[in-house]
């Protein structure tokens with residue numbers, strides 16, 4: 001196993017801190033990235049609140065969800081979300097799983113998230129829906145086995161975002177920064193979409209508008225990343241230096 005470069009690890013640490021500061025994750029939720037030198041491996045923290053993650057917490061896992069080297073503590077129970085989506089989606093380079101609050105009402109009502117404004121163009125024609133009960137009956141709702149990870153990956157299909165009924169959501173990207181961008185704007189879109197739906201019929205972006213907006217946004221992702229990283233430095237106790 002080739003050890004990931006320090007900068008690759010550090011960017012994942014920063015992603016953990018940004019997602020917390022932006023209200024996407026709390027004590028729970030996690031973010032991973034595919035190993036840049038080996039598509040069959042991915043990087044993920046040990047089981048720890050994202051805001052507290054440091055470089056020493058980041059481990060390398062295979063697509064069975066097994067840690068390849070000693071992980072400095074227990075792994076996340078739901079690491080199979082990551083392993084099975086990386087297996088099913090060769091285009092995916094990073095994944096964010098969260099329980100962000102505004103998304104939950106959509107999952108439990110079967111309403112799709114749809115792009116209400118241009119920043120959420122990545123939602124395309126809408127979010128995917130994962131019903132864990134279809135895979136396993138009554139459960140603790142956690143994606144804690146490879147089989148459940150596969151069921152989630154199947155529900156995700158080619159989408160960028162899957163709502164998980166009664167649990168949260170999983171968002172994928174073609175880069176770490178894109179996955180973080182999408183996770184933040186999934187939460188923002190959910191908040192705004194719920195407000196708009198209460199007011200009346202909503203005009204969403206058309207699939208063509210969504211695709212064009214997403215392409216435009218992809219050229220601007222570094223701008224929000226720089227802002228969110230900068231904001232961490234301004235907030236005592238949320239520094240990203242570990």
Ligand code: MN
Nearest residue numbers: 029078098168
């Ligand atoms: Mn979860």
